[in-house]
Amino acid sequence: MLKPGDKAPDFTGKDQDGNIINLSDYKGKKLVLYFYPKDNTPGCTAEACDLRDNYNRFESAGYKILGVSKDSGKSHKGFIEKFGLPFPLISDTETTIIKDYGAWGRKKFMGREFDGILRKTFVIDEKGVIEDIIEKVDTKAHSAQLLK
Numbered sequence: 001m002l003k004p005g006d007k008a009p010d011f012t013g014k015d016q017d018g019n020i021i022n023l024s025d026y027k028g029k030k031l032v033l034y035f036y037p038k039d040n041t042p043g044c045t046a047e048a049c050d051l052r053d054n055y056n057r058f059e060s061a062g063y064k065i066l067g068v069s070k071d072s073g074k075s076h077k078g079f080i081e082k083f084g085l086p087f088p089l090i091s092d093t094e095t096t097i098i099k100d101y102g103a104w105g106r107k108k109f110m111g112r113e114f115d116g117i118l119r120k121t122f123v124i125d126e127k128g129v130i131e132d133i134i135e136k137v138d139t140k141a142h143s144a145q146l147l148k
Contacts, residue, residue, distance in 0.1 A: 002102055004132055008033075008124045009100040013068070013090035016076035021066070021090055023128060030063045032146060034121040034137075035103035039071045039079035039089075043119070047139040048085055054143035055086050061147065068092050068103075069117060121146065 002009070012022045023031075034051070036044045051058070051065055058065055065087040071079070076089040090097065095117075098104045103120045106113060119139075123132040123146065134145050 002122070002130060002133065004130050006130050008122065008128050008130050009097075010128075011090075011097040011100065013092055013097055014073060015088040015090055016073050016080055017088075018073060019088070021088060023124075026064055026066075026124070027128065028126050030061075030126060030131075031124040032058065032063050032065045032121060033068065033101070033124060034065070034119075034142075035068050035098060035101065035117055036119055037117045038069060039075045040082070043139045044069075045083065047119070047137065047142050048079070049083055050140060050142050051087070052083065052085050054147065057143065057147055063123075063146075066090065068097055070095060070098070 008023060010023050012020060015021050036047055038044055067089040070093055071091060073091045076091055092098050095104055098117055101122060103118050105118050107116045119137045121134040121137060122130055125131050138145055
């Protein structure tokens with residue numbers, strides 16, 4: 001289980017355009033790395049749009065934003081275009097990054113239990129160390145949780 005002060009697990013993934021993204025690309029920058037269940041669902045859309053609406057505040061504070069889900073690059077591309085998201089989304093269809101960050105586990109939805117992506121956000125500093133982990137994400141006010 002990752003905790004603040006731990007070195008963030010290195011990762012390599014592809015974004016919505018097929019570009020390779022590594023954690024090392026963010027060296028010297030602060031990163032908000034958020035994991036979410038699915039493109040175009042109500043909670044995930046609210047979360048992404050809240051981050052979009054506050055994007056300039058994150059940029060001013062020196063943060064980059066990167067989202068991760070199991071969705072395909074094509075799905076991510078459509079999600080980004082539909083909602084005008086200004087940050088990349090990684091397609092982790094194999095759940096490698098998701099599991100490395102402990103964002104995979106048992107969930108309950110509408111009375112049934114299943115394994116899936118846990119909504120979680122990691123704030124990673126310029127040296128690749130986890131500063132904060134938000135496990136109880138408020139999808140409509142996620143930026144307020146991060147920019148406190």
